Amino acid sequence: MSEFSEYCKHCMRACGTNIYQISKASGLDRTTLQRMVNGTRLPGEEFIEIFSRYLRLSPSEKKHLTTLYQIEKIGRPVYENRLYIKYLLTQLDAIQREIAEPGILNTLVADNTETYEGTIPQMLSSPTQVKAALSHLVGYEFSNEERPSFFMNLVFEDSYIYELLIRQSHNCKKEVAINHLLTLNKNTCNESDNYNLKLVKSILPYALYFTNSYNAYYCYSSNPSEYNLATLFPFFIITKHHVLVMEPEYKRGILYHDQAVVIAYTSGFNHLKTNYVPFISQDYARLESLNQFVQLMATSEPLTYALDSQPCITSMMNPEVISKLIHHGIPDRENFVKLISKWYGYVLDPSNRSPKPPVFYFPLKGLWYFAETGKLSGQLAAFTEEIGPKMRIQMLNQILKNNEDGIMKTLIIDHEQMTLPSFFTLESHNQNHLILTSLDPEHPLAIIDFQEPSIGEAFYDFLDSLQKSNVTFSHERSLELIREAIRSI
DSSP: OOHHHHHHHHHHHHHTOOHHHHHHHHOOOHHHHHHHHHTSOOOOHHHHHHHHHHTTOOHHHHHHHHHHHHHHHHOHHHHHHHHHHHHHHHHHHHHHHHHHSOOOOSSOOTTOOOOOOSSSOEEEOSHHHHHHHHHHHHHHHHHHOSSOEEEEOOOOSSSHHHHHHHHHHHHHTOOOEEEEEEEEESOGGGOOSOHHHHHHHHHHHHHHHHGGGEEEEEEEESOHHHHHHTSSSOEEEEOSSOEEEEOGGGOSEEEEOOHHHHHHHHHHHHHHHTTOEEOEEEOOOSGGGHHHHHHHHHTSOOOOEEEOSSSOGGGGOOHHHHHHHBOTTSTTHHHHHHHHHHHHHHHHOGGGSOSSOOEEEEEHHHHHHHHHHOOOSGGGGGGBOOOOHHHHHHHHHHHHHHHHTTSOEEEEEOTTTOOOOSSEEEEEOSTTOEEEEEOOTTSOOEEEEEOOHHHHHHHHHHHHHGGGSTTBOOHHHHHHHHHHHHHHO
16 A cells, blocks of 8 residues: 555545545546555546545645655655755755855864874864864875875765865865765665765765866665765775774764875775776866867767756857857857857757757746846856847747757746756756756856766656656747747847
8 A cells, every 4th residue: 555545545534535425526437536545546647636626635735645646656766866856956056156155164173182193093082073183184185295185985965075175275276186986876766865866966066166186986885875884984085194084974083194004095995996987077168178078979879858047059059150159259269169060060960869859948037038138157158249139039049940840849947946056057868878067157167977877867857857847838838938038139
């Protein structure tokens, strides 16, 4: 018996009715009702709507019933993943803001009186001592190395460690190398705590701030969270001078200074890394490396979904627009235009498309903003000319033409139903390839190419589900909204 069917029974008892009375008064099929409450058949959404209305369910009761219905329909892991991705999208702006302006560390450790000299291991018996040792380890590495390097497997959800690294990197103006080992959950079908997606949120600050100086690798475990909790000191961070091992949440740890221990741990890390595979690759999209980005697109599977903060520039381009749009002050503009044209041609060339046209999502307020101002999102504005009304109309008409020709499908998101980040683009290239582009004006243009299947599958499912959800307008209504924007110009 499912939670959904049990709750249906509960609602019927609370209303003082039964299957026969509901069927007679509402017109709902009695056999379908019987199978629904017995958990042997799941009816359609319209059936649930009539059922809820007849039982006079309150908004909260109806919401709970609808939630249980969705869980029953698609499975709890998929439902939880969709919720978490929606939450993660709302957090991307906050993550970017934290990186742009690193604040004061959450816990000050200046009052710690421990010294860290000699070769004897330092026992750390409290979170304050562990954090103080972390601060010493990071500061010492930045003070004594031209290119500080860190080897770690830390996955703590708070921001203490990456704030330490960001603050030191900002103050010392040194390039830092970070190698990060991650253990992902192998049993994604049986797990509902979004462990793998939570790892994405944990590492994004590193990936966005340190760009190509940050390298993440992964392996699988049947239950990584339980494994870590069962290990005495499961987490570590290694530098050229120290090794710090610690328990979850910084509860206890040991700081090693002895070079023999450092060498042994570094060797062990490099050996361990041979059993891991790259989790992400990134930073292809600096303007001077645009050619590498185009090569990335050319070697990817066909684009299936794209989620943007405003109408995607690719969907609005044609050869004429490209030649007029690219800023004339860009160095080596001729080659830059050729690369952009090659990128555009690859994305929209019929021979490079999957049987179904790619779906482009963007919010209604993004459409209004572009139509009213002609401004593009974030760093895209840095290499484009001022977009006047005539050009805006031409670009929006290109979206309509591409839809009419079956080259793409455009769906507009109701921004009141779902919040989207300001300077990010998501691209799904089949079920195991996800590309996240950061366009924040405060940072180098960065592309994070996720190479782990469960992450790609979760985002692919989320983007696919938007087509049938209440957060998007219909295809016909979306095209009409674009026409309204054109008329407003």
